[in-house]
Amino acid sequence: MSQLTALILAAGKGTRMKSDLPKVLHTCCGKPMVSHVIEAARAAGADRVVVIAGYKSEMVHEELKDTVLYAEQTEQLGTGHAVMCAEPQLTEEGETLILCGDTPLVTADTLKKLCEAHCAAGNGVTVLSAILDDPTGYGRIIRDADGAFLKITEHKDCTEEERLTKEINAGMYLFDTAMLRDSLSKLTNDNAQGEYYLTDTIEIIKSAGGRVDAMPVSDTNEILGVNTKDQLAEAERIMAAR
Numbered sequence: 618m619s620q621l622t623a624l625i626l627a628a629g630k631g632t633r634m635k636s637d638l639p640k641v642l643h644t645c646c647g648k649p650m651v652s653h654v655i656e657a658a659r660a661a662g663a664d665r666v667v668v669i670a671g672y673k674s675e676m677v678h679e680e681l682k683d684t685v686l687y688a689e690q691t692e693q694l695g696t697g698h699a700v701m702c703a704e705p706q707l708t709e710e711g712e713t714l715i716l717c718g719d720t721p722l723v724t725a726d727t728l729k730k731l732c733e734a735h736c737a738a739g740n741g742v743t744v745l746s747a748i749l750d751d752p753t754g755y756g757r758i759i760r761d762a763d764g765a766f767l768k769i770t771e772h773k774d775c776t777e778e779e780r781l782t783k784e785i786n787a788g789m790y791l792f793d794t795a796m797l798r799d800s801l802s803k804l805t806n807d808n809a810q811g812e813y814y815l816t817d818t819i820e821i822i823k824s825a826g827g828r829v830d831a832m833p834v835s836d837t838n839e840i841l842g843v844n845t846k847d848q849l850a851e852a853e854r855i856m857a858a859r
Contacts, residue, residue: 620665620711621732622794623658624703627651627718628671628690633845639673641718642680643849646856649680650843653721653856660725661732663714667706669699695812696788697804704801712736713797715790715815719843721852723789727834731791734832741796741827742819744769745789747837755785756816758831766830768823769816784833786816787840796822 631640641651655666670677671690678687688703700715707713712735714728727745735743744766746758752772757779759767769786770779800818808814823829834840843849 620708621661621663621714622665622667622706622708622711623655623663623714623716624688624700624706625651625654625658625666625668625716625718626696626699627668627677628674628693628699629719630672631719631844634849635846637673639670639676640843642676643843645721645843645849645853650721650852651677651681651718654716654718654723655681655685657723657725657728658714658716661714661728665706665708667703668718669703694806695810696815697801697813697817698806700797700815701801701804701813704798707798708794711794713792713794715792717788717842720789720840721843722841722855723839727836727839731789731832734830735791738830739828740791740830741793741822742829743791744819744829744831745787745791745840746784746831746833747787747840748783748833749785749837750783752783752785757782758784758786760784769819784831786831787834788842789840790815790819792818793827796825796827799825
């Protein structure tokens with residue numbers, strides 16, 4: 618694997634946590650959630666880690682100090698916008714791993730497998746996915762009759778048939794960095810929310826002839842995002858059991 622940069626989305630306030638602390642700083646088994654994600658990225662081979670901070674970013678800086686690089690997302694205008702804010706920190710070539718600061722259970726082993734699958738297939742982008750018994754609310758990975766990746770469709774935009782798809786987008790990605798940079802320059806916020814969606818870059822890369830695929834995780838616990846105190850307690854229980 619050539620140079621691997623990890624971008625960690627960590628700008629959200631986490632309103633449902635009912636706390637003034639930035640969401641990613643809530644601790645899971647004695648360490649901030651974001652620290653678990655940073656460790657997994659490093660152990661998977663990331664030589665540069667960039668944390669995209671926003672809400673109370675000074676607290677994130679204070680916690681992580683100079684162990685990582687930083688980008689600032691002062692306004693929350695979507696996941697694509699977060700990555701655009703970090704673009705100056707991207708390398709010219711190599712690969713970029715995009716992770717969430719509130720998924721403390723993701724493992725280095727899974728991220729390594731993602732890198733291997735991505736490189737072996739020569740993909741422009743590989744999406745980490747999961748097969749869920751109840752995929753309600755998640756964006757679906759839509760494949761053709763032969764199993765080739767077609768697109769990601771948000772739950773609310775799915776047809777009845779697409780809603781039956783159990784493979785979901787876990788919100789973590791590995792991009793060819795040059796293709797990511799190119800697609801960010803073409804990203805627009807021409808949608809109902811007025812936000813820049815990172816998933817739109819996948820469509821841009823695919824349209825330009827880049828290969829796109831998704832790799833399901835073997836343990837769906839790894840993609841659990843923490844949005845509430847209850848979910849944090851659940852993540853802590855799973856991590857302790859490991």
